[in-house]
Amino acid sequence: MRYLPHNETDRRAMLSAIGAKSIDDLFRDVPPAARLDALLDLPLHKSEMEVDRLFRDYARQNVPAAEHAFFVGCGAYRHHVPATVDHLIQRGEFLTAYTPYQPEIAQGTLQYLFEFQTQVANLLGCDVANASLYDGSTACGEAILMARRITRGRKRAILAGGLHSHYGDVAQTMTRFGDEDVVRLAPSPDDAQGDMDRLIAAIDDNTSCVVVQTPDMFGHLHDLGPIAEAAHAKGALLVAVVTEVVSLGAVRSPGEMGADIVVAEGQSIGNSLNFGGPYLGLFATRAKFVRQMPGRLVGETVDADGQRGFVLTLSTREQHIRREKATSNICTNSGLCSLAFTIHMTLLGEEGLRKLALLNHRQATRLKAALSGIKGVKVLNSQFFNEVSVRLDRPAAPVVEALAGRKILAGVPASRLYPDRDDLANILILATTETVSDGDIAALSDALADIMQAEL
Amino acid sequence: MSMNRTGRPTQSGPNSSNNAVPFETTSGHRGLHLVEPLIFEIGDARHSGVDLEDVGDFDHALGGLEREDRMGLPGLSEPETVRHYTRLSQKNYGIDSGFFPLGSCTMKHNPRINEKVARLPGLADIHPLQPESTVQGALAVMRDLAHWLTTLTGMPSVALSPKAGAHGELCGIMAIRSALEARGDARKVILVPESAHGTNPATAAFCGYQVKAIPANDDGRVDLAALKAALGPDVAGIMLTNPNTCGLFERDIIEIADAVHEAGGFFYCDGANFNAIVGRVRPGDLGIDAMHINLHKTFSTPHGGGGPGSGPVVFSKALAPYAPIPFVEEGEEGLFLREHKAAEGDKSFGRLVAFHGQMGMYVRALAYMMSHGADGLRQVAEDAVLNANYLLHELASDMTPSFEGPCMHEALFDDRFLKDTGVSTLDFAKAMIDEGYHPMTMYFPLVVHGAMLIEPTETESKDTLDQFIASMRALAKAARADETDRFTGAPYFAPLKRLDETRAARQPILKWTAPQSQEAAE
Structure with missing residues (x-):
């Protein structure tokens, strides 16, 4: 097997050093009833050439x-994603690195994430952005939960009819076992303004947030200003959703229009269609809400010699420190997709x-x-x-x-x-x-x- | 830049206090150690590395919402961009750079054929909402991946869509809660061993459960008596990692499963360590009800500096009906996606994510499985366990293993061997950086003091392990020989010295802003 460095001589030498008679000795804690003696009913190993051929067969059955x-x-x-993007993200030092838990040997990842956070915050018109979430739909669900934490006691999120249906579905799933009440307005593609009017009319004193996508699922652009005003007047937050971030090169940012939390699907910049994933959740908000934010954050600091450097920070919000009291159970971000985003954005300017x-x-x-x-x-x-x-x-x-x-x-x-x-x-x-x-x-x-x- | 090639200590890094270089360079660079500013300091709004056709005049239909502010998004030309990110990459340590024994994270070789096939236009340049008739190959990848995963785990069904391990946990616990609600059972508690990943209690809490910790016994496994005592009519289930986070197989696992089931609960297995047993043990034979599989661990899709991952969840017959949509199914006209719940009687808890999950990771994982085959995957588990036991054995006399007996795919040590040396686990880890290694996982699991969790994986050679063992022994001896500076000042040879994390958290700077003077000048 081409990925396994040992030959039988190596294995014997190592077993003998350990003092084990056979590899089975090392698996002796497995209950006898659960030990597999034979190979499972799956094909045997294949050469790289054969694997290449099999995947070309899969690919041929699709229409690119x-x-x-x-x-x-x-x-x-x-x-169109410039060839430079895919070339750079395949550098082994990026591709095969882990979460930057040892900052002294992960400044490459940490610095690009700091650049990424800045680009995302500026693009979305917000004070701060995190280092990415799984995708736009889960970012939207996290935003609803965050709005709930900020507006303590309020339990209702109202989703505009133009919100992508999958995002609405995901929001319902993510809030299903909490006490959050998610109200979804009916889609009305023939009446974009009516959708906004109904949304504003639905805001009440128990509303934690309203969720509005722009451009919405049917392509309509919305002026978020009046919605932000209406939401804030009732003490609710405005969560803005953008599924096509390229739009922000031409359209006023949700932050500028008054959104409190902005989430977006970042796939458009730097990432292929990939049949739906992996994608890139963008998440940005006001500085005062940063400690309620889910996901990783990179911050600037200095090293022992006073040199500028970057580290993961504010991790007391996160699961590996806070366990059941964390702001979210999220552990990873979409690291390499965020790198693709940041490189493509740098190329564009x-x-x-x-x-x-x-x-x-x-x-x-x-x-x-x-x-x-x-x-x-x-x-x-x-x-x-x-x-x-x-x-x-x-x-x-x-x-x-x-x-x-x-x-x-x-x-x-x-x-x-x-x-x-x-x-x-x-x-x-x-x-x-x-x-x-x-x-x-x-x-x-x-x-x-x-x-x-x-x-x- | 002038280069002195005579008599210079070759190991001196930038800014190191024992650096014998008698001058500072004009540029701030030091040979291959290149200082790289932020793009905001080198780019500007008027540069671009992309040529686009002239848009010309046309009537906008943006409803007066044109963006007019300065966005603060500097651009660079293509060569400058390539150089910027290449230089950043050189400040990173990856599996390609060297040995990366980060316990619980499974940093194994990432085969490049997987990258190549994932980029075939027929697999990368397809849209999730194209007509199903135009994506039969993609659906076949999902079907075949599902077949491999269910066969390897001995479980009847799998939900592919979770985007990462923690997302898989959410999927599993939501299915458990749905199944309990369906039978009108409002249980409130999830049991989680003390040694569990932080995501386990966070997930349980996310799904509205109270978390009750179960202690470990003296040999690093779940205390069966404590577990049985904690079970009762209020317990929805248990989340247990197996092999566990101490790198040990839970010997009593079948008894644990039986006890949980007898009490009316479900058994969620955190499958983060499936790489230790793939091909040798099927989780389905252990009595579990749901388990996520980190494709980025066991099946080697790249970690990418922290994602994207992928966390499919296998389900028992009891939980399968509650799994999330979508599913690939076979119909008369070929494969299709079941993207919506049926109008009536559908028990699925719903949709966990937009579209169909991490297709790019499915392709890579399936390529990895096909490359290994049934025979190679079994060998993967055996070599991973062999390597970990070799390290455990060879380091046992200089370091302190936390538990007796063989381990599975990772070896756990604690800091007793550093007692009274003034060297902490953190210091020891930083000294490993100077030795050219990525440190092991530190201070996890929480059940031993100053934990050092070393996972070599199967893709490391005996030579690599022997060199690592020599370094670790030498460091342990140095610590005991009171060479404290070697540790407390480490790393000396990394691009930066130790970073001030307290300062980063106290005065968070999370985004670049223009220096005051510059802003005032504008």
Whole structure:
């Protein structure tokens, strides 16, 4: 086996040094009834070449985004990631390091995390950010629990109808066994303002937080200012959710608009689609709430010679110190994904990010224009970033299947996320990033027009 | 920069007090020891390492929400970016750099074929919400990974989606609580041994349980009598790591499982140490009801400086119906994802995470399993246990093993051998850095004083272990020979000396801000 350095001579020498007759001696604490004498019914070892071939076979049965006109978004976005990013994160000193518990030999990880925290805080418009959580959906759940801790005694979180359905589901799961009451407003893609109005109307004295995604799951952009005002007037917090962080190169940050906690899915910057994971949860808040924050934090300090250095800090919030009294049970962050994020963000810089965001937005305006003329297709968004929703005159899922047959992955039918809601069956959500060309948009609108000509 | 190559002590690091170099360099660099500022100090908003087409004029549809502030996101050109992060990487110690015997963390070799196949466009460039007809290969990876995990553990079902070990614990305890609620049983307590990972009590508390600690007995295992005494109608279950965090197999585990079940509770096993027994013991034969598997430990997906991990959970027949969505299932038109609970009668506790979990880690772990096969995986456990016992035996006379008898995949020592030397476990660990090693896990588990938990893993050669043993013996002797400075001032040869963690926590600086003078000038 190519990963195991010992040969039989080594093993015999070591067993003999220990004074064991055989390896079985070392497993003698295992109860006899549980000892496996034979190999399990699984294939035997394979060469690297064979493994490579097997995975090419798996890969061949999938349609990579690059091979189709690609409009799928809804919480995960396909952007061009510079080759430099993936090259650098594969350096063994990054890839094969552990959590930086020995700071003297982990300054590489600690310094990039400090850079990452600063980038994230600035991008989201907040005072402080942590060193990342698993993904956007779990970050959202953690934000709800944190709001509960801050607004002691208040027990209700109100989720806007435009919050990604998976995020709502995860929030319900994470609060399921506490005394938190999660209220989910119904999705209303045709009435974005109504969603906000209903949210504001639902805030009461028992509300710990309201959770609003912008751009929301249907692509609508929301001005968080009035919601922050309404929430604060009742003593509640505003948790803002961003699933497409590239939008923040063009759109005012949630922090600036008054959000108290901002969570985001950071995948768009630096990370591939990866069929849903690993992704990168961004989490930022006001300085006064930092001790209620979950997850790792890196802070600046000095070494014994007065040199600047970085360490994990405020760990008295965390499980390995506080055990059952910790702010969260979370142990890891998304280290390597945060490195990819920070490298990509450094390559972009402020001007690059602005330009990238505007390119995304421009393609979306072109998509909207192209779709607006098609019979049986109604675009629902007036203010949006890089994603729009359309209401078709027929169920969206079969249309998406038909378009896939024409080498167009046309987006996400809302029925994939809300199978039980008949009122959403005709909704299709389409995203355009910088990777979507004008030709892709033309191909989509031609094919869609063609399909929509068929009688219902 | 001038370089003096004559008679210079080659081991001198930067800033070390015993550095014989008689001058400071102009640049602040010292040969390969390069000082690297923060990007905020070298980049600016007008530089970029990405070329993008001109956007041109168009009518925005942002509803007047255009971002106008300065974002504080400096850019660098591509060559500057490469150099910045390359230099940072060189301040890190990884498995690729050297021996990394961090107990409980399983720092084994990360095969590069796994990285290669995880980046195939057919596996990396696919979206979680693409039509299922276009991702049959991805669903096959999930199906096959599930098959390997259930076969290796002897458990009937697995939930793949948890994102890390602690997330897997949450998954397992939520399933237990759901199962109890389904039978109208409002139990309140989870038993957790004193030696447990901190995530165990934190998870139990997260799920609304009170945590009751179970003491260890003199041979480092759960005190069976204390456990039996603690069981009762209020106990929802136990969270037990096996092999445990002392590196020992819980000999009474079957009896423990029986006792917990008899009392009406469930048995959650923390599978962090499954690498010690894979292919030799199936947890399903021990009577457990749920166990998470850290793919980043046993199946060698890279730790990446602290994630991303992956923590699938295997379930017994009793708990399987409560497992979270999604699941891969086989239908007439091929594989599909069950992403939603059925309208009625579905006992799943719901969704734990957006999308389908850590696909990138599934691919790497499955590649690792296929490379080893049934035969190689059994050898993995045997060599891991052999290496740990070799260290335990060879270090027993100079250090103090905490317990008698063989260990499993890691060897636990305490600080009795440092008694009256003025050297603490922390000092000893820092001196190991000077010897070129990543220190072992310190002060964990909590059941012994000044714990030193050494996990060599199976991917280290006898030569590496012998050199490590020589260093450790020499350090132990030095400590007893009153060479205290070697320890209390350590590390001498790392990029930085010991860092002031108290200061970091007292006056937290968690983000870079422009120096006052600069701000005033703007």
